[in-house]
Amino acid sequence: xxxxxxxxxxxxxxxxxxxxxxxxxxxxxxxxxxxxxxxxxxxxxxxxxxxxxxxxxxxxxxxxxxxxxxxxxxxxxxxxxxxxxxxxxxxxxxxxxxxxxxxxxxxxxxxxxxxxxxxxxxxxxxxxxxxxxxxxxxxxxxxxxxxxxxxxxxxxxxxxxxxxxx
Numbered sequence: 096x097x098x099x100x101x102x103x104x105x106x107x108x109x110x111x112x113x114x115x116x117x118x119x120x121x122x123x124x125x126x127x128x129x130x131x132x133x134x135x136x137x138x139x140x141x142x143x144x145x146x147x148x149x150x151x152x153x154x155x156x157x158x159x160x161x162x163x164x165x166x167x168x169x170x171x172x173x174x175x176x177x178x179x180x181x182x183x184x185x186x187x188x189x190x191x192x193x194x195x196x197x198x199x200x201x202x203x204x205x206x207x208x209x210x211x212x213x214x215x216x217x218x219x220x221x222x223x224x225x226x227x228x229x230x231x232x233x234x235x236x237x238x239x240x241x242x243x244x245x246x247x248x249x250x251x252x253x254x255x256x257x258x259x260x261x
Contacts, residue, residue: 103134103226104179106163107147110138118146122154132157136179139165139208141195162191166233167202167209175209176236177228178253180220183260187222194219217256224260225253 107116125133133156135147144160151158161181168175182188194215198208227234234253237246253261 099131100128101130101132101134101159103159103161103181104136104163105134106137107135107143110140110163113138118143118150122150122156125151125156126154130156132159134159134161134181136161136163136181138163139195139198141192160188160191162195163228164194164198165207165209166215167204167211168233172204174236175204175207176233177231178210178215179226179228181224181226182222183224184222187224190219190222215256220256223257225257227253227261 105116105121106113107118107121121133124130133151135143135158137143139162141160141162148158148160159181161179164178164180165175166178180191180194182191194210195208197214198210202209202211202214229235230239233249234246237243237249
């Protein structure tokens, strides 16, 4: 039996300029590779959600709903931070929808929807699992820049919100 592997950070054609992955082909590849589940984490949008969910269920692949959330960076507006959010339950789905909607309505930075760090708290992130965003996240950027103190502070911040879901 092949080792089970699950992508938890995957963009599709709905992440404009970033990916050309089409959902039907993605599901065929998941079945061929015997992947039990896959996460959809398009950038700042849930546009492909319904298509993704339906195709995954039809293919026998567990759909994991998520989002590659851009967080405004006040120190460097041209380089927002990334936080990957995955839905854990119904409350998480509702919270994710509220965050992305708020980003489009209130968080536009140069025409791109962005979340504000202060919007992310224990209540607005209930039911969500967070991934650091790697080098595009605030922790990763601090580490790359040799700023261990900032990395530690960012880690503490996210652990305070997500606990063991970070």
